[in-house]
Amino acid sequence: MENLRSGRHLCFDRLVIDLAGPAASHSARYVSELTGIGSGLQVDTTGGANLEILVQAPATEDFKPGAEVKTLGYTTFRQLVWLGSFEGQTKVGLSTRAQLPMRVFALPGPGDGSRLVIDVAHHW
Template identity: 65%
Template sequence: MGTMHRAIVAMVAAVGLAASTAPAVATVPAPTGGCSTVYWGSLPKTSTAVGYSRLTDLRTGSHSCFDRLVLDLSGSTEGYSVRYVDQLTGIGSGLPVETIGGAQIEIRVDAPASWSLDVDPAVQRLYYHTFRQLVWLGSFEGQSKVGLSVRARLPMRVFTLDGPGDGSRLVIDVARNW
């Protein structure tokens, strides 16, 4: 056996001895609900897509790892901006809108509201883990604006889905934790 081979064997034996005498380290199991927010964040999410559709519905829901807002559109997903703001303001008027919660998210979509969109009351109290209020901020000059009052500035993700039919959906998820 050569000198180099003996040195490698000695190193492997030393590593094995160190590993066997090292204190046990507790492992933390991964969340069972798949609550990873690796690709989420609190920076603005935007799209400059161009098309024509109308905002037809707003829906909210609570899931095990996040709360969700869905904006239904009559056609393809339009341009949008989703961002944390210091103060929600009405579209057109620019007047501040008071909310409860630790942070506010402004959602603007380049689509006017459909005449059939029911936004009464303009401020809806939500008793979800993250969402506190859904606020209708108005529709003006081909754009609609919605506000979300949330518990704190938490990570979010924004994506679009096709359907149902010829429509599409803009989906905003806000995580329960960082």
């Protein structure tokens, strides 16, 4: 995993995870609490729901889980939380205003890389 980007669109907020190679195996699900990968330590957030994203790809940098919290203040996204990278897996969390519909998909490129895209709707 090389980079995280977020943005607002008319009907949804989007998180894009840039990967160094082809799209890796991944999962995204709502959880009751966000926890650091490896440590299992809970990371507090301000949103009404928590979306956990796990990617089978190592990160190019590693931070202490919970140390990197970015407040977004978008329509749906509240916070982006770094949950760590351990044994070839990387986990990030999204604090959202509520448990809203979401979709996850992969796109090829640029170059030899790929992108994992997570969209969360503004409304039900």
